[in-house]
Amino acid sequence: MSHNQPRDYYEVLGVGRDAPLDEIKKAYRALAVKYHPDRNPDDAEAEERFKEASQAYAVLSDANQRARYDRFGHQGVEGQGFGGFDPGAFGDFADILGDLFGFGDLFGGRSGSGRQARRRGRDLQYTLRISLEEAARGVARTIRVPRLERCEACSGSGSEPGTTPEPCGTCGGHGQVMFRRGFLSVAQTCPSCAGAGRLNRHPCGPCGGRGRVEREATLRVDIPAGVDSGMRLRLSGEGEDGALGGPSGDLFVVIAVNPHEVFERDGDDLHMVLPVSVFQAMLGAEVEVTTIHNEVAKVRIDAGSQPGEVIRVGGAGMPGLNGRRRGDLHVSLKVVVPRKLTAEQRQLVEEVARLGGGVAPEDQRSLFERLKRAFAGD
Ligand SMILES: [Zn+2]
Ligand SMILES: [Zn+2]
Structure with missing residues (x-):
């Protein structure tokens, strides 16, 4: 196979020489949408443009190859770094094109190739804010999660019911094409089918050939008593559905406990400040406080208590996860001195x-x- 002098890769993608990777990706994606053989059947020119863009993208999306290309031009990336099929580049093509044309959904189809494994759906993360009271007693919450779900119209295949994808003519269904690089023969991801080996000529309408559609799922989450900020609850299989019947990802619910007006949390223990009058501190008193569990706890203040003194109320803290015992409540005394005295009070204090x-x-x-x-x- 002899090459004509290829066009400059930056020019092909229409980006500047200092374009960041995401810009290169975006540019390639736009060209791929425009020139993809699926959308331009029997258009040799479009196919050529598509291959050219794919080639440019393969080089410019790889930091090493891009650096060589910047220094040495096309010669720099020929016969260099082509140890064979590059799974990294493949994954990237599949990510970009798979979502557009449903190639990802063809992986693991009827092809015997083990390389085209079904892809597991992505894991999702959802941050759930709860109050400290809810964390103390446990709570069930309903959340709405936007996610990709299997298309019902095509059962996730991405093809119109009754049709099946055709083998890709460019690579003969192998998903790879051989390029000659000087005296080296090099396998590369097929630019026409992005490695899938098949072309989806009759994409399913409802999902546009992607095999999956975006939906908002309503889920119930049971939050155990004692959770703390940063803890993750795993809802198995509630992430995105996998492509072409691949397994679903998981949903991780990350707990964020709101700060409380009265209680400050320290692990399973709680701290609070209790204002007492100077007379209560001098004479001693028994004060009732409402705990985070909405229970009444009696706090015994000894005569002669000092400001800042801490009284521990055992078991009035947060419940421990996994059957650990409840934490304690630490009550810190804030002695309040009256700003004004009546004449009688003043006389007595004097x-x-x-x-x-x-x-x-x-x-x-x-x-x-x-x-x-x-x-x-x-
Ligand atoms: Zn569909
Ligand atoms: Zn192909």
Whole structure:
């Protein structure tokens, strides 16, 4: 096979020499849609353009080959790096063209080639926000997930019912074509069928030949008590349906627990701040708090409790997953000093102050004395 001098690959794809990979992909995809043999039957010119674009894409989408091409031109990519069929490039073609023309859906068809394995559907991820209360008691939620599902009209084959894809003429159904590179003979993914070995001449209407259609699935998710942010629940087989009857992917529901107004979470333990009056702190008290489980817990405040002191309420935290025991609730005291006193209150507090107690007055006096001396300068 002799080559005419091929056109510049960047020119073929209509992109700049510094175009990023996604731009190259986009450009190739657009050309593939326009010139694909499926859409232009018996059009030799279109087929030539399609092959040319595929060749350009094969080189420019591969970082190594692109670098060589940039330095040495077409000679740089001939006889270099063609150790045979490149599964990476194949996967890329299949990704780009398979979705468009249903080639992916032909993999694993009646062809005996083991290479054309059925493709498993993609895994999907869904972030589900819940409240801390819901995390504490467990909850069932209904979610809507857009995903690719098997087309019912064609049972996922991508072909109009009653028709079957034809073997690809370019590669004779092999999915690969041999190119001569100088004295080397090199196998490459067939540019006409993207390696599928078949052409879908009668694409199914409802799915456009893709074998799958986008639908919104409504699913029920049971969230166990004790979940925390970042945990993933796997819903087996609830991801995208695979191509041509391939197995479905999984759906991963990622839990995000909203921050709570009262409780702060630390593993299975919870922390909260409890405002108490200075009198409760001085005299001691029993205060009722409502837990995350909507239960009433009694918090025992000892006489003489200090600001910031922490009281532990055992078992009033989050439930442990997998049967672990409940965590604890840590209640941190915030002692509130009244901003205003009535005349009677003031009189009584002054009396208490006269009786002493509170901050050790002797320490205070010596501190003041020291300060005074310091300012006097001796
Ligand atoms: Zn269909
Ligand atoms: Zn082919």
